[in-house]
Amino acid sequence: MEQVSINRSHGGVQGVYSHASFATGTQMTFSVFVPDHPEGARLPVVWYLSGLTCTHANVTEKAEFRAACVDLGLIFVAPDTSPRGTGVPDDSEGAYDFGLGAGFYVDATEEPFAGTYRMWSYVTRELPDLIAANFPADPGRQSIIGHSMGGHGALTIGLTYPDRYKAVSAFSPIVAPSQVPWGRKALAGYLGTDEAAWRAHDAVSLIEDGARVPALLIDQGASDQFLTEQLRPELIEQAAHDAGIDLTLNMREGYDHSYFFISTFMGEQLRWHAARLAP
Amino acid sequence: MEQVSINRSHGGVQGVYSHASFATGTQMTFSVFVPDHPEGARLPVVWYLSGLTCTHANVTEKAEFRAACVDLGLIFVAPDTSPRGTGVPDDSEGAYDFGLGAGFYVDATEEPFAGTYRMWSYVTRELPDLIAANFPADPGRQSIIGHSMGGHGALTIGLTYPDRYKAVSAFSPIVAPSQVPWGRKALAGYLGTDEAAWRAHDAVSLIEDGARVPALLIDQGASDQFLTEQLRPELIEQAAHDAGIDLTLNMREGYDHSYFFISTFMGEQLRWHAARLAP
Numbered sequence: 329m330e331q332v333s334i335n336r337s338h339g340g341v342q343g344v345y346s347h348a349s350f351a352t353g354t355q356m357t358f359s360v361f362v363p364d365h366p367e368g369a370r371l372p373v374v375w376y377l378s379g380l381t382c383t384h385a386n387v388t389e390k391a392e393f394r395a396a397c398v399d400l401g402l403i404f405v406a407p408d409t410s411p412r413g414t415g416v417p418d419d420s421e422g423a424y425d426f427g428l429g430a431g432f433y434v435d436a437t438e439e440p441f442a443g444t445y446r447m448w449s450y451v452t453r454e455l456p457d458l459i460a461a462n463f464p465a466d467p468g469r470q471s472i473i474g475h476s477m478g479g480h481g482a483l484t485i486g487l488t489y490p491d492r493y494k495a496v497s498a499f500s501p502i503v504a505p506s507q508v509p510w511g512r513k514a515l516a517g518y519l520g521t522d523e524a525a526w527r528a529h530d531a532v533s534l535i536e537d538g539a540r541v542p543a544l545l546i547d548q549g550a551s552d553q554f555l556t557e558q559l560r561p562e563l564i565e566q567a568a569h570d571a572g573i574d575l576t577l578n579m580r581e582g583y584d585h586s587y588f589f590i591s592t593f594m595g596e597q598l599r600w601h602a603a604r605l606a607p
Numbered sequence: 608m609e610q611v612s613i614n615r616s617h618g619g620v621q622g623v624y625s626h627a628s629f630a631t632g633t634q635m636t637f638s639v640f641v642p643d644h645p646e647g648a649r650l651p652v653v654w655y656l657s658g659l660t661c662t663h664a665n666v667t668e669k670a671e672f673r674a675a676c677v678d679l680g681l682i683f684v685a686p687d688t689s690p691r692g693t694g695v696p697d698d699s700e701g702a703y704d705f706g707l708g709a710g711f712y713v714d715a716t717e718e719p720f721a722g723t724y725r726m727w728s729y730v731t732r733e734l735p736d737l738i739a740a741n742f743p744a745d746p747g748r749q750s751i752i753g754h755s756m757g758g759h760g761a762l763t764i765g766l767t768y769p770d771r772y773k774a775v776s777a778f779s780p781i782v783a784p785s786q787v788p789w790g791r792k793a794l795a796g797y798l799g800t801d802e803a804a805w806r807a808h809d810a811v812s813l814i815e816d817g818a819r820v821p822a823l824l825i826d827q828g829a830s831d832q833f834l835t836e837q838l839r840p841e842l843i844e845q846a847a848h849d850a851g852i853d854l855t856l857n858m859r860e861g862y863d864h865s866y867f868f869i870s871t872f873m874g875e876q877l878r879w880h881a882a883r884l885a886p
Contacts, residue, residue: 336830337867389866392671551615587668588616 338394351450352411359384361404372469372605377478390587396595400602433481436518471495483531487539495604497545503564504532535567549583617673630729631690651748651884658755669866675874679881712760715797750774762810766818774883776824782843783811814846828862
C-alpha cells in the first residue's frame with residue numbers, strides 16, 4: 329500500500345492510498361479519514377460507496393464528513409467506483425453509466441469485464457482486510473453508506489451481510505436496478521441477460537427474497553433529476569413495508585442529486601450510524 | 608447577469624453566475640450562497656478571495672462554509688482570481704503564479720495586462736454593485752476573507768476600506784508581497800518596477816504607511832509548505848504590533864496550505880466575522 333497524499337483536517341488525518349488489487353488485477357486508489365484517537369484505540373469504520381462517474385475524490389473533497397467523524401470517532405473509507413488503467417475495458421461507446429466509473433459493485437461474469445470488474449469482492453473482502461491491517465479499525469464495528477449507484481452498492485452489501493454492517497443508509501440510491509434503465513444496462517452487461525442472476529444485486533429483490541436488516545435510512549432529494557426514472561424510492565418503501573423493515577425515507581424538498589445535497593445531510597446520517605456502532 | 612447553476616444546500620441556495628464585466632472587459636464567473644431568510648430581509652455579505660490557480664469553484668466545493676453561513680445569516684460571495692478568455696494575456700511561460708488564475712487583486716498598469724487585469728476595481732467596485740442589485744445583501748455590513756494570494760487581497764482591500772469591511776481575516780495570506788518571490792514577480796509584472804507603486808498593494812507596507820483596522824484574524828498552518836519563503840506571517844505580526852492593531856495569529860500545528868486546512872477553521876472565522884457584522 330502506497331500513500332498518495334496526507335492532509336491534516338478537522339482534527340484527524342485525511343489520506344489517499346493506492347495498492348495493487350488482487351480482486352481487480354489493477355492498481356486501486358481509495359481514501360481513508362482517521363480522527364485523532366488515543367493510542368491503541370480501535371475505531372468503528374463507515375464505508376462510503378460513490379456514484380456514477382466518481383472516484384474516491386468527489387466525496388473526499390465535497391461531502392463534509394470530517395467534522396462529524398471527529399465528533400463521533402468514526403473512520404471513513406471511500407473506495408473508487410471501478411477498476412481503471414491500461415487494459416481495463418470500458419463501455420463500447422464510452423458512456424458514463426457503464427464501464428469505467430460505473431462498476432455497480434458486482435463481480436462481472438460477462439466478458440470482457442469478468443477479469444477486472446470485481447468490485448463486490450474488492451469492497452466486501454479485499455479492502456476490508458487491507459483497512460483492518462493498516463488502520464486503527466475495529467472490524468467488529470462497520471457500517472455502510474452510498475450515493476446513487478453507491479447507494480445501490482450499500483443497500484445490496486448491507487442486506488447481504490447484516491451481521492457485519494451495523495448500519496446501512498443511502499443518499500438517492502438506485503433501489504431496484506432490475507427495474508430502471510441504468511441498472512438494466514449494467515446488470516445485463518456485467519452479469520448477462522438471465523435476470524435470475526440479478527436478484528442478488530437488487531435491493532428490492534433481495535428484500536423480496538428474504539434478506540433483512542433491522543433498519544434502513546435513505547435521504548432523497550425531492551428535486552433530484554433522476555428521481556422518477558432511475559431511483560424510484562417508492563419501490564423500496566413498499567418492499568420494506570411488506571417485509572417489516574424499519575425504513576426511514578426522508579424526502580428533502582428542493583434538494584437535487586449533487587454533493588450540495590449530500591453534504592447537507594451527511595452529519596445526520598453519520599450520527600445515525602454512530603448510534604448503531606456504539607460498543 | 609446569467610445563472611450558471613443553482614443548487615439547494617444546507618438550508619440555502621448556492622448559485623454560480625456569469626456576467627460581462629466592464630472592469631476587465633471579459634466574461635466573469637462568481638458564486639454566491641444565500642441562506643434562507645425572511646422576505647425583505649437584507650443579510651451581511653462575506654467576501655472570499657481565492658488563491659493562486661483557483662476559480663470560484665474551489666472554495667465553493669471544498670471550504671465547508673454553508674452550514675455556518677446559514678447558522679449566522681451570512682451571504683458568501685466568491686469571485687474568480689483573474690480575467691479569463693480569448694485575448695486575455697497570460698504569463699509568458701504559462702507559470703501558475705502570474706497571469707491567468709493569479710490576478711493578485713490589483714489594477715495592472717503594465718502592458719499587456721493593463722486593459723484586462725483590473726481585479727481591484729472588479730472586486731471593490733463592480734461586483735459589490737452587482738451583488739447589492741441582485742441579492743438580498745446589506746451593503747452596510749460587509750466583511751472580507753481570503754486565502755494565500757486572496758489573503759493578500761483581503762488584507763490590502765480591508766486595510767484600504769476599513770469603513771466598508773467590518774471584519775478582515777485570512778487563511779495563510781501573503782502578507783508582504785514586496786518581500787517574497789510570488790509577490791515581487793506579480794507586482795513587477797502588473798505594476799512595473801517602481802516599488803513605490805507596490806506599497807498600496809502590500810499589507811505590511813500599508814500598515815507601515817498608516818492604514819489601520821481595529822482587528823485582524825489570521826489562521827496559518829504550521830506545516831504549510833509556503834510558510835517561510837512566501838507567507839512569512841512574522842512580518843505582519845511585527846507591523847501590527849508596532850501599529851497597535853489587534854492581530855490574532857493562530858498557528859495551526861500539522862495543517863498545510865490546502866482546503867483540508869481552510870475547511871477546518873472556516874466556521875471559526877465566520878463566527879468571528881458575524882460578531883463584527885451584527886447590526
